[in-house]
Amino acid sequence: MDTAQEALEREQLLLQRQELQQDIVLLQESLRGEVDVDLDEGDPDVVEREKSVALLAALEVKLASIEDALRAMERGTYGVCERCGKPIPAERLEVKPEATMCVTCQAEVERLLKRGLVVQRPRWGLDAEPGMEEE
Numbered sequence: 001m002d003t004a005q006e007a008l009e010r011e012q013l014l015l016q017r018q019e020l021q022q023d024i025v026l027l028q029e030s031l032r033g034e035v036d037v038d039l040d041e042g043d044p045d046v047v048e049r050e051k052s053v054a055l056l057a058a059l060e061v062k063l064a065s066i067e068d069a070l071r072a073m074e075r076g077t078y079g080v081c082e083r084c085g086k087p088i089p090a091e092r093l094e095v096k097p098e099a100t101m102c103v104t105c106q107a108e109v110e111r112l113l114k115r116g117l118v119v120q121r122p123r124w125g126l127d128a129e130p131g132m133e134e135e
Protein backbone atom coordinates (compact mmCIF):
# COMPACT_ATOMS: atom_id res chain seq x y z
CA MET A 1 0.00 0.00 0.00
CA ASP A 2 1.53 3.33 -0.91
CA THR A 3 1.80 5.94 1.78
CA ALA A 4 0.00 8.68 -0.11
CA GLN A 5 -3.09 6.55 -0.47
CA GLU A 6 -2.94 5.49 3.16
CA ALA A 7 -2.65 9.12 4.29
CA LEU A 8 -5.71 9.96 2.22
CA GLU A 9 -7.67 7.10 3.67
CA ARG A 10 -6.60 8.08 7.17
CA GLU A 11 -7.97 11.61 6.58
CA GLN A 12 -11.20 10.12 5.35
CA LEU A 13 -11.47 7.80 8.34
CA LEU A 14 -10.76 10.58 10.83
CA LEU A 15 -13.44 12.71 9.21
CA GLN A 16 -15.93 9.86 9.22
CA ARG A 17 -15.10 9.11 12.84
CA GLN A 18 -15.75 12.72 13.80
CA GLU A 19 -19.10 12.75 11.99
CA LEU A 20 -20.11 9.44 13.55
CA GLN A 21 -19.17 10.61 17.03
CA GLN A 22 -21.32 13.72 16.54
CA ASP A 23 -24.25 11.67 15.26
CA ILE A 24 -23.93 9.27 18.17
CA VAL A 25 -23.91 12.10 20.72
CA LEU A 26 -26.95 13.71 19.09
CA LEU A 27 -28.84 10.41 19.05
CA GLN A 28 -27.93 9.65 22.64
CA GLU A 29 -29.15 13.08 23.66
CA SER A 30 -32.43 12.71 21.80
CA LEU A 31 -32.95 9.30 23.40
CA ARG A 32 -32.28 10.68 26.85
CA GLY A 33 -34.74 13.51 26.19
CA GLU A 34 -37.50 11.01 25.57
CA VAL A 35 -37.23 9.15 28.82
CA ASP A 36 -40.45 10.67 30.14
CA VAL A 37 -42.45 9.55 27.11
CA ASP A 38 -45.50 7.45 27.88
CA LEU A 39 -44.45 3.91 27.06
CA ASP A 40 -47.86 2.60 25.98
CA GLU A 41 -47.61 -0.08 23.36
CA GLY A 42 -48.21 1.16 19.84
CA ASP A 43 -47.15 4.66 20.78
CA PRO A 44 -45.53 6.10 17.62
CA ASP A 45 -42.87 7.67 19.83
CA VAL A 46 -41.86 4.21 20.99
CA VAL A 47 -41.45 3.09 17.37
CA GLU A 48 -39.33 6.15 16.67
CA ARG A 49 -37.32 5.45 19.77
CA GLU A 50 -36.70 1.86 18.71
CA LYS A 51 -35.54 3.08 15.32
CA SER A 52 -33.15 5.49 17.01
CA VAL A 53 -31.81 2.72 19.23
CA ALA A 54 -31.23 0.49 16.19
CA LEU A 55 -29.57 3.34 14.33
CA LEU A 56 -27.39 4.10 17.32
CA ALA A 57 -26.24 0.49 17.49
CA ALA A 58 -25.42 0.52 13.76
CA LEU A 59 -23.45 3.75 14.12
CA GLU A 60 -21.50 2.32 17.04
CA VAL A 61 -20.56 -0.78 15.03
CA LYS A 62 -19.40 1.44 12.18
CA LEU A 63 -17.43 3.64 14.57
CA ALA A 64 -15.77 0.58 16.07
CA SER A 65 -14.67 -0.63 12.63
CA ILE A 66 -13.28 2.80 11.78
CA GLU A 67 -11.31 2.81 15.02
CA ASP A 68 -10.07 -0.67 14.20
CA ALA A 69 -8.79 0.55 10.85
CA LEU A 70 -7.11 3.56 12.46
CA ARG A 71 -5.44 1.29 15.02
CA ALA A 72 -4.29 -0.99 12.21
CA MET A 73 -2.71 2.05 10.53
CA GLU A 74 -0.83 2.86 13.72
CA ARG A 75 0.39 -0.73 13.98
CA GLY A 76 1.33 -0.71 10.32
CA THR A 77 -1.02 -3.58 9.54
CA TYR A 78 -3.54 -1.49 7.65
CA GLY A 79 -4.53 -3.05 4.36
CA VAL A 80 -3.88 -6.56 5.63
CA CYS A 81 -6.83 -8.82 6.38
CA GLU A 82 -6.95 -9.36 10.13
CA ARG A 83 -8.50 -12.78 9.62
CA CYS A 84 -6.38 -14.46 6.95
CA GLY A 85 -3.41 -12.07 6.81
CA LYS A 86 -3.64 -11.54 3.05
CA PRO A 87 -3.46 -8.03 1.61
CA ILE A 88 -6.80 -6.29 1.13
CA PRO A 89 -7.05 -5.02 -2.46
CA ALA A 90 -6.55 -1.24 -2.76
CA GLU A 91 -9.82 -0.95 -4.70
CA ARG A 92 -11.69 -2.35 -1.73
CA LEU A 93 -10.02 0.09 0.65
CA GLU A 94 -10.92 2.97 -1.61
CA VAL A 95 -14.58 2.07 -1.42
CA LYS A 96 -14.51 0.96 2.20
CA PRO A 97 -11.49 2.46 3.97
CA GLU A 98 -12.60 1.05 7.31
CA ALA A 99 -12.33 -2.50 5.99
CA THR A 100 -10.04 -4.64 8.12
CA MET A 101 -10.87 -7.86 6.34
CA CYS A 102 -10.73 -9.03 2.73
CA VAL A 103 -14.00 -9.60 0.87
CA THR A 104 -13.85 -13.35 1.38
CA CYS A 105 -13.36 -13.16 5.14
CA GLN A 106 -15.91 -10.38 5.51
CA ALA A 107 -18.51 -12.48 3.70
CA GLU A 108 -17.63 -15.51 5.79
CA VAL A 109 -17.89 -13.58 9.06
CA GLU A 110 -21.21 -12.04 8.00
CA ARG A 111 -22.50 -15.48 7.12
CA LEU A 112 -21.48 -16.79 10.55
CA LEU A 113 -22.99 -13.73 12.25
CA LYS A 114 -26.32 -14.35 10.51
CA ARG A 115 -26.31 -17.93 11.70
CA GLY A 116 -25.46 -16.80 15.20
CA LEU A 117 -22.23 -18.82 15.20
CA VAL A 118 -20.11 -15.83 16.10
CA VAL A 119 -20.92 -12.86 18.26
CA GLN A 120 -20.35 -9.43 16.85
CA ARG A 121 -17.91 -7.53 18.97
CA PRO A 122 -16.12 -4.26 18.30
CA ARG A 123 -13.03 -6.31 17.47
CA TRP A 124 -15.11 -8.69 15.32
CA GLY A 125 -15.79 -12.10 16.77
CA LEU A 126 -13.68 -14.13 14.44
CA ASP A 127 -13.84 -17.46 16.18
CA ALA A 128 -16.90 -19.60 16.34
CA GLU A 129 -18.14 -20.06 19.87
CA PRO A 130 -16.60 -23.20 21.36
CA GLY A 131 -18.72 -26.28 20.94
CA MET A 132 -20.94 -24.77 18.28
CA GLU A 133 -20.82 -26.82 15.13
CA GLU A 134 -22.36 -26.13 11.77
CA GLU A 135 -25.74 -27.80 11.41
Ligand SMILES: [Zn+2]
Binds near residue numbers: 084105
Ligand atom coordinates in the same frame (compact mmCIF):
# COMPACT_ATOMS: atom_id res chain seq x y z
ZN1 LIG B 1 -9.15 -12.48 4.66
